[in-house]
Structure formats: C-alpha cells, structure tokens
Amino acid sequence: MTEHVWSYTSTAGHLSGADLTGYKVEATDGNIGKVDKHSDEAGDAYLVVDTGVWIFGKEVLLPASTVxxxxxxxQKVYVDGTKEQIKNAPEFHREKHLDDVGYRDEIGTYYSAGGFGGRII
Known part of the structure; x- marks a missing residue:
C-alpha cells in the first residue's frame, strides 16, 4: 500500500498551513534544489522540488513521508534520501500530476517498500 507516503510523519515538524515554497531541500548528502510547489492536504501532501541545473532542470515530486x-x-526541508535516489525518482509531470491514478501509484511505489532507500513507510 502506498497511501501512507502522502502524509508527513509526526516527527517531521510540519506545521499545517505553513508555506514551504522557496525552502531549500537537503538530501542526506547535500542540497538538491528548492521547493517550487507543495500541498499539505491530509493524505495528499507532497513537495515539488526544482533541482535546477543539478540534474538539468528536472522537477521531482517528493511525497510528504520523505520529509x-x-x-x-x-527555511530548509530535509528529506530521507540521497541525491542519487532523488535523481533516479520518476520525473514530475505537471500535465499528469496526481489526478492520474497510474502516475500517483508509480510515485507512491518508488517511495515505499523496495523503492526509495528500501524503506517501509
């Protein structure tokens, strides 16, 4: 099941309603970019990170559970993953976004068991 990847953990320090746009994003081994967009809706929380020139302007969608x-x-968000893991993540597609169930499942699977760091969320 991948539904838990879309929620912040209780230890992340997330403040409901806080605007994280523009915050720097730090992987376990360094900076990966800035928050371009975020949602903090219960059960549907995520960050869209603009990686800039680091991986040629790719944007990645990070479910809240990675925080x-x-x-x-x-003004920093720390995520549980390396630069390489984030670089290998499915690219964020604005035209698909989370309305596409297949895309949402692909993202959720990457960040759940066997995916992002092999963690079980």
Missing amino acids: IRIDVDE
Whole structure:
C-alpha cells in the first residue's frame, strides 16, 4: 500500500498551513534544489522540488513521508534520501500530476517498500 507516503510523519515538524515554497531541500548528502510547489492536504501532501541545473532542470515530486525535518528558521526541508535516489525518482509531470491514478501509484511505489532507500513507510 502506498497511501501512507502522502502524509508527513509526526516527527517531521510540519506545521499545517505553513508555506514551504522557496525552502531549500537537503538530501542526506547535500542540497538538491528548492521547493517550487507543495500541498499539505491530509493524505495528499507532497513537495515539488526544482533541482535546477543539478540534474538539468528536472522537477521531482517528493511525497510528504520523505520529509524528516523542517527547519523554519533556516527555511530548509530535509528529506530521507540521497541525491542519487532523488535523481533516479520518476520525473514530475505537471500535465499528469496526481489526478492520474497510474502516475500517483508509480510515485507512491518508488517511495515505499523496495523503492526509495528500501524503506517501509
């Protein structure tokens, strides 16, 4: 089941209604870009990260469960994954977004058991 990937963990420090747009995003091994868009709807929370020139302008969608910590003072979001894992993630497609069930499942599967770091969420 992949539905839990779309929720923040209780330890992430997420504040409901907080605007994370523009926050820097840090993987376990360094900066990966900035938050371009986010949703904090219950059960449908995610970040869209613009990786800039790091991986040639690719945008990736990170489900809320990948967030391990939010530092409001530093305006940084820390995610549980390496640059390589994020680079290999399915690319964010604005035209599909989350309305496409197959796309949502593809994203959810990558970030659940056997995918992103092999973690079970």
